[in-house]
Amino acid sequence: MSGLTLKGLRKAYGAAQVIKGVDLEILPEEFVVFVGPSGCGKSTLLRMIAGLESISGGDLFIGGRRVNDVDASQRGIAMVFQSYALYPHMTVRENMGFALKFAGASKTEITAKVDAAAAILGLGALMDRKPRDLSGGQRQRVAIGRAIVREPQVFLFDEPLSNLDAELRVHMRIEIARLHQDLKATIIYVTHDQIEAMTLADKIVVLREGRVEQTGSPLKLYDDPDNIFVAGFIGSPKMNFLSARVQGGRLVLPELADQSLPLPALQQALPEGAQVTLGLRPDVFKRGGSASLSLTIEIVEQLGGETFAYARVGGSAQIMTIAVEDGRALRPGQALVASFDPARALLFDTDGQRLR
Amino acid sequence: MSNAESRRGNLAGWAFIAPAMVLLGLFMVYPIFWSLWMSFQTGKGLNFKFGGLANIIRLTKDPVFQHALSNTMIFLVVQVPVMIVMALLFAVALNNPALKGRAILRTAIFLPCVTSLVAYSVLFKSMFAVDGVVNHTLMALHVISAPIGWMVEPFWAKVLIILAITWRWTGYNMVFYLAALQNIDPSMYEAARIDGVPAWARFTRITIPMLRPVILFTTVLSTIGTLQLFDEVNTITASAGNGGMPADSTLTLSLYIYNLLFKFVPNYGYAATVSWLIVLIVAVLSWIQFQVAKER
Incomplete structure (x- = not known):
């Protein structure tokens, strides 16, 4: 598993600065959560790491390699989307194995990898179903499975639980935490939900208006916030001011x-x-x-x-x-x-x- | 609600749709059954009698009908696939946010199907005349050495008709694809990009399957349209008031029906038989297309 280094990372759309210089060190096997109110740039930052958005300034290193201009498919990352982004016309098995076909894997190899991922996620009985026949939680598991089979260096999660109901969200949160322990993967996870951030993260990165407000362990941010924004954002119910x-x-x-x-x-x-x-x-x-x-x-x-x-x-x-x-x-x-x-x-x- | 009340409600409902039902019945349902009955009648004009399968037997021996059928099939087999593929490519290209002037291009490609038929036919006739702008341009570009007889040579006349209807209907079909493309979750393509799925595979393995219902819809619609092809062959390749020229090389089934009724001594029975044959072909082809497009 690789770590990541972000050095003065910037993103601008024309004159509008969206990410205003982010410096961050993410260790191998670390579970890092980007959290912040909507519009703070957390998803944009994740998409820049994924290679879905170009980088306007600064450097991005994954596993020590500068990847600013490396295509998304070559960065050693896999991403799980809020909308799941499953291919509706393919079965669960096809969804999970689709990318491997283009990576030159043999049929037996694909089957083995897909079955292994399915076993980790408890998807065994659903392999021949189409996404429309699955519940929200099951779809999310398939999306995670699709990421696992690629054996990426870094997993990226973009608000993966936002479309689930409250009960399922708690359940999936625990599953993701367990998965992190099992896979020992580097995970970058974006959420606006500070409870998800508190419960999942090794390290929370609080963002506001394209800047990092504070970085630290959940309890460090809870007990010892650097500013009123972090103090107010972390913790529920909110801090009294x-x-x-x-x-x-x-x-x-x-x-x-x-x-x-x-x-x-x-x-x-x-x-x-x-x-x-x-x-x-x-x-x-x-x-x-x-x-x-x-x-x-x-x-x-x-x-x-x-x-x-x-x-x-x-x-x-x-x-x-x-x-x-x-x-x-x-x-x-x-x-x-x-x-x-x-x-x-x-x-x-x-x-x-x-x-x- | 009591029984009497619900009966009153029902009556009021029927009363509201009655005018439409009467009109539909009078001008659609009744003629449909009348034409089916007519297709078993033989005779000229209003002087006809029941002839059993005589009209169907006549079909098998009628060289003009067979010519019209083969022309129509050639138009169908060549034009529909070309148009569908072009519409699909245009739609995907125009759906790309990076493309500049998308709105203008969309409008330009859609415009032909709302253009007046007569106006565009006149223009096509002039452009594709032996000394028209098309031949001049092609010769200037050294694509051809002698002018093409677009409206005099049977082969080129067919090409001209295919060009015309493709020009007219590609944009129409493209709009359906554009609408469908805009309903596809963009993160699906992003997921595919990250997963290293190459662009061609994203098109063939994601876009096409996702558009499958719309492709089926437009294919069935275009098939029906081409089987009923009448306008262009009665205007662009018409001379001296007769469509389907030269030498019946662009005669279609619809035009033949028209001729049977209005150009020759009217033969309502035989014309009805040809009409019902089109219905049969449409039904069979649509069924085949539905079978092919069925999700496996």
Whole structure:
């Protein structure tokens, strides 16, 4: 399996810059997820790696070889599309073996490879069916099988689960994770779903407007985001953001009726009166701590195992999402003292950059 | 809804479609059965009597009919495949987003089928005259050394008719293919590209099978159209008011039916027999085409 190196990769359509210089190192056998809101360029970047879009600037290396001008079929990659892109007039077996015919493989070789891939994916009973006779999940498995038989150096997945219903999506997510373990393949996976990113990735690349915002392991991005965008994008429910003011060694929260909390320990000193944004994940309130906020519950969401309270102070517009341990007795209108460890609070400057 | 109500609803429904049903019955269903009955009648004009299979026996002995049949079959066998292949190639070429001026080219290729028949026939007659622009151009390019008698030599007259109907109907068929091509998921071609499927194989192994239903549809339609070919052979290769010239070399079945009814002493029975033969040929050929195109 090969790794990839992206050096200052750019893509422009006329005057419009879509990918604005991406540097990235992807290790062999790594599962990398490109995630970001729609229009961030994640699919374009994947298609540039695939060779479906030309590269306007920078260098792309796959397995140490510069492939900017190498045809898609010669890059040692295989791609799984959101629409599955199966050939509707061919059976599952023909779909999976089609590419091998043109790679000069013999009939017995093709049969062996297709059967092996079918066994990995549990497609054995479906081999003579046409795509229209398959469910969405089965089609997706065939599409993955078609990629596997080519024994590529790198697998590319373009939002492969977006067309599936929620239950199947969870199921296929687990299958893809298992597949990665079995095949020990390098995988680049594009999704807008941060849960898919969190659960599948060894490394997440968060993209926004054609730039990499942050790269790191899922938990690194969750615990230690570089900026407000990454902090807000990763994690569900979303992180709470409150504007805050440094005053007398404490953080004063004007949106919460000037309640205050101790200033989290930082490497840098913040000047008196500095405006910052405070980021608090809903689950920091689960464990309690020395700081606390007094709020009034507006809505309670009972998920069975978990409870989320949506609460605010008086008539303020700022609504807080709070994960509550043992919250089954909570009712709207009740007062809630949400306590947390101030060390787990994140601070961002007015440009959205993390203050450490 | 009660029974009485549903009966009233049914009645109202029938009342609404009654005018159309009456007109269809009067001007379509009735004549169809009348012509079938007529095909067993012999005699001239309105003076006819039941003749059993006499008309069918006459078909087997009628050299003019056999000439018309063979002409029609030549047109069918040569023109339909050429046109279908050309329409397909044009459609694939014009579906390529990289091609500049696609909209203009599409319109240009489609335009002939909405052009007035008489206007284009007059132009073709002038262009393909012995001293016309086509011969002049071909001679200037040294493709030919002497002018071709497009409308005087039986072979070239057939070529001219094939050229004319191909020119007229290729764009029409192309539009069906273009519409079908635009329904093919582009990621299928991208998948094939990544998988190293060469361009020719993408065309023959993906595009053609995906277009199979449309190809069948256009082939059946074109077959029917060519079997009923009348317009061009009654205008372009007509002289002194008689179509199918020279020497009946472009006489088609439809034109022969027309002649039987309106040029010669009218023979309704025999003309009806030839008409029903066209129906039979269309049915058989369409059945064969459906069998060939059936998904295996």
